[in-house]
Amino acid sequence: MRRLLAVHAHPDDESSKGAATLARYVAEGAQVTVVSCTNGESGSVLNERFEPLHRAARDITGVRRLEMAGAQAALGIDHVWLGYVDSGLPDVGEPLRALSFATLPLEISGRPLVRLIRRLRPQVVVTYDEMGGYPHPDHIRCHEVTMWAVEHAAEGLPELGEPWQVQKVYYDRSMSGPRLQALLGALEATDPDDERLPFVREWAARLGERGHTLTTRVDVGAHLDARDVALRSHASQVDPESRFFFWPNDLLRQAWPTDDYELVRSRVAREGTEDDLFAGVEED
Template sequence: MRRLLAVHAHPDDESSKGAGTLARYAAEGAQVTVVSCTGGESGDVLTQGFALRHRASRDMAGLRRVEMAAAQAALGIDHVWLGYVDSGLPDPGDPLRPLSFATIPVEVSGRALVRLIRRLRPQVVTTYDETGGYPHPDHIRCHEVTMWAVEHAASGLPELGEPWRVEKVYVDRSMSGQRLRALIAALEASDPDDARLPDMRGWSERIGDRGATITARVDIAAHLEARDAALRAHASQVEPDSPFFFWPHELLRGAWPTDDYELVRGAGQGGGTEDDLFEGVEEA
């Protein structure tokens, strides 16, 4: 059986980064598991007019768990909480929340992920790069913990279970400049007078060549609806008219119907761009 483990910082990250990939592999019969390193309890309600704002003020952690369960069902995947507290995103110079995920030494929180990797035995792991995708302390720590755990799951630490070697590790490259330019070109071709194009072109200039190191493109054209349902499940975090829903499905399917990744650990096969994260993997 093919087994994929996606390591994310907060509930909702799994739906905004690579959700189509998760839905696709789950639909194809792979064992797909998301681990959320934190509970998202330091987050705020980001949706105007959110109906359950009173519940969020009373029990944000509980609300985020309910939303995560709905997203899990939409994607058809398994889910595990690593159990750490959301560090929040303080202003520059302000301290992180005490005893939160980003304040815990990597070799401490990494042990929990080693135990999980050895239990689930994934051939493929996905996460963020060393920048976290954006400079949230939990995203950066998520990368650090994932890479530490993958290395240490392969040997040593016998008290954490039988060793397991992850064959391939990918980092998310969904926010690439080349993807954005391709989508803008498709929008220009379909409606050159679209009033949103100037903003899109400005965004493209700011993003530049970010994410240029794509080595794998996973076709998710058949799973965009599942991705959207998972995003909407995080109703306290994702507006109904969020930029996540900006591009029509038909435009995406024609211009850029993939989730994109960079292989950072393990051997690529054939030297070209992969279309399957499990390429070259031995199923067991």
């Protein structure tokens, strides 16, 4: 059986980064598990259209847990909370929240993930790069914890279960300059008066050639609708009309119908660009 573990910092990250990949592999019969390292309780309501503000003010953790349950159902995935406190995104010079995820030593915060890897035995693990995809303290720590746990799951720490060797580790590369250029060109050809064009042009210029390290492009055209449902489940965080998240899916299928990744650790041979995270993997 094929088994995939995706490790994310906060609830909603799984829906904005590679969600259609998760839905695809679930549909193909793989065991797909998402880990949320934190509860997201230091986040604020980012969607101006979110109506039950009184509820979020009273219990943002509860709101985000319910939202995660909706996304889980939309994607068909298994889900695990590590339960760490969201570190927040303080201003420069301001301290992180005390005892939050990003402040804990790896030797503490990594142990539950080692135990989980050994229990689930994934052949493939997906996470963020050294910069966390973007420099949020919890995203950076998510990278560090994941890489530490993958390494230590393979040997040592006998109290955490039988060792397990992950065969492949990927970084999410869902946003790249070439992808934005392709989508920009398709949007200009489809509707040259689209009000999103100035925003997309600026975004594409900012990304430049970022994405040259891509090794793996997974066709997810048939699973974009599931991704959209999952994203909209995180209603406190995602505006359902967001031009950042939501593109016409027909345009995506035409211009760039893949989720993209960089293979950074592998125990199997790779030849050229992959179209499957499980390429070359030994199943049991």
